[in-house]
Amino acid sequence: MRLAKVVTVGAAMLVAVAVIVAVTRHYKSVAISPAPAIVLPTTPDSYLGVYRKGVPDHYAGVTAMTDFTGVRPNVVMYYSIWKEPFRTTFAQQAARHGAVPMVQIETNKISLAAIASGHYDNYLRTYASAVRSYGHAVILGFGHEMNGYWYTWGTRHHTTPAQFVAAWRHIVRVFRSVGANNVTWLWTVNIIDAKSGIRTPGPWWPGSSYVNWVGIDGYYYKPSWAFAPLFGPTIKAVRAFTRDPILISETGASDAAGKAAKITNVFAGIRAYGLLGFVWFDAVGLRDWRIDTGPAAAAQHPGAAAYKRTAS
Numbered sequence: 414m415r416l417a418k419v420v421t422v423g424a425a426m427l428v429a430v431a432v433i434v435a436v437t438r439h440y441k442s443v444a445i446s447p448a449p450a451i452v453l454p455t456t457p458d459s460y461l462g463v464y465r466k467g468v469p470d471h472y473a474g475v476t477a478m479t480d481f482t483g484v485r486p487n488v489v490m491y492y493s494i495w496k497e498p499f500r501t502t503f504a505q506q507a508a509r510h511g512a513v514p515m516v517q518i519e520t521n522k523i524s525l526a527a528i529a530s531g532h533y534d535n536y537l538r539t540y541a542s543a544v545r546s547y548g549h550a551v552i553l554g555f556g557h558e559m560n561g562y563w564y565t566w567g568t569r570h571h572t573t574p575a576q577f578v579a580a581w582r583h584i585v586r587v588f589r590s591v592g593a594n595n596v597t598w599l600w601t602v603n604i605i606d607a608k609s610g611i612r613t614p615g616p617w618w619p620g621s622s623y624v625n626w627v628g629i630d631g632y633y634y635k636p637s638w639a640f641a642p643l644f645g646p647t648i649k650a651v652r653a654f655t656r657d658p659i660l661i662s663e664t665g666a667s668d669a670a671g672k673a674a675k676i677t678n679v680f681a682g683i684r685a686y687g688l689l690g691f692v693w694f695d696a697v698g699l700r701d702w703r704i705d706t707g708p709a710a711a712a713q714h715p716g717a718a719a720y721k722r723t724a725s
Contacts, residue, residue, distance in 0.1 A: 451550045451595040453513065455626075455658040458683055460690030462488030462515060464663070466697075469493075469503035472510070478695060482704065488552065490515040490662075490692050495523045496536055499543040508549050515552035515662075515692065517601065520580075521565050525556075525572055529579035534587055541591040550595055555584055557601035557662070558630055560614045574616035581619040601628030601662045604647045613650045626689065627651050628662030633670040633678075634700070640682025648686060661691035665702030672704060 461484065465474035469491040479485045489512045491503065504514040520528070527533065544551050559577050562569035566577060581600070588596055602614035618624075629647050648659060661683065666675035679691055694702050 449594065453550050453552070453597050455689065457687040458690060460488050460660060460692075462486050462490055462512075462660075462662075462690065462692030464490040464692060464694050464696060469500040469514075472503065472506040475507075475510070475512075478704070485510065486512055488513050488515050488690070488692060490517065492516075493518045495520045495533075499540050499547070501543055501547055504547050504549070504551065513550050513552055515599070516554065517557045518553070518555045519564070520556055523565075525566060525576040525580040529576065529583045531583070537584060537587040538591055541588040541593040544588070544596060545591055545593040548595065550597060552597045552599050552626070553588075554599040554601050554628060554662070555581060557628065558603040559617050560605075560612045561603040562610055568610070568612060577617050578619050582623050585619075585623045597625045598623065599626045599628045599660065599662065600624045601630060602647065602651070604629060604631035604644060605650060614647070615650065615654055618654055621655055621657065624655070624657055627655065627657050627659045629659060630663035631661070632664060632694075632700070632702070633666040633675040635669065636671050636674070638670060638675075640678050640685070644682060644686075648688075658689050659686075660689040663694050664691050665694040665698070665700070667700035667702065669700075676704075 463475060463478060463486040465478055467474040468489060472489075475486065475489055489507045489510075491500070491514070493500070493516050495518065499516070500514075507514045523533075544553070556564070556566045556577060558564060559566055559568075559572075559574075561567050564570070566572045585598060600617075600619065602617070603611050605611055605613055629644060629651070631643050631647070633643065644661065651659065661679065664679055666672045666679075676693075682688075683691055693704070695704055696702060
């Protein structure tokens with residue numbers, strides 16, 4: 414009798430374990446089942462993007478710019494601090510307006526070595542799962558302008574290119590492990606300026622397996638500045654190690670440089686170099702880059718007129 418009971422109990426335990434294993438395998442397969450890949454078109458001169466103050470908390474600034482210029486952007490950018498969740502509501506608003514959300518994740522005071530070692534994997538998996546659940550295209554970057562010196566992940570803050578590359582690759586791997594196949598990975602550098610210590614970006618390149626698009630940031634400060642001398646050297650440097658499509662991921666023009674003329678110039682440069690497009694930083698930064706303010710606005714908004722005319 415005791416033997417029969419042991420056999421019966423043992424059989425029941427085996428069945429229970431088998432059920433647990435089957436259920437666990439099922440849920441594990443659901444958790445890591447990849448979403449269908451979403452690949453954004455790479456036709457030259459396809460993207461006209463914008464950053465506006467107030468995003469991603471609301472979309473009003475973007476619609477106000479559309480009303481002012483008559484042009485609807487198809488990329489809307491925002492900056493995300495480390496450990497901030499993916500802003501799904503904003504992304505959904507962008508999608509309803511026919512735009513792709515573009516997120517630049519910033520890591521001020523965060524150790525890139527800690528990221529690469531997996532210390533922040535719970536945050537990354539949560540973020541990646543939210544992006545995957547969103548189900549539409551997302552352009553995602555991390556540690557932009559790393560070849561400059563002004564960010565903690567830049568050249569003057571004890572962060573090496575090797576540490577940056579390791580962190581970048583680790584982030585991409587985590588997203589892929591979660592099945593977030595709707596991400597276009599945007600690796601963004603600043604325009605080269607040897608006199609200012611802004612170095613050629615090659616040492617920070619993670620490799621083509623980890624990047625979809627290259628972003629280049631650069632601004633017009635003076636009337637004499639033009640697209641080819643401003644962006645051309647960096648485009649040439651990038652082309653030395655990748656043929657990935659290039660997006661001018663941040664640009665703007667000061668009032669002193671002449672917004673209308675520079676807007677026309679950036680459109681012409683995009684077309685001459687066969688680039689994807691550009692994102693206009695329509696906010697106050699080191700200068701007032703906004704199209705709808707300052708002397709440009711006083712003179713019947715020539716910046717907005719150029720933006721509309723050249724975009725069409």
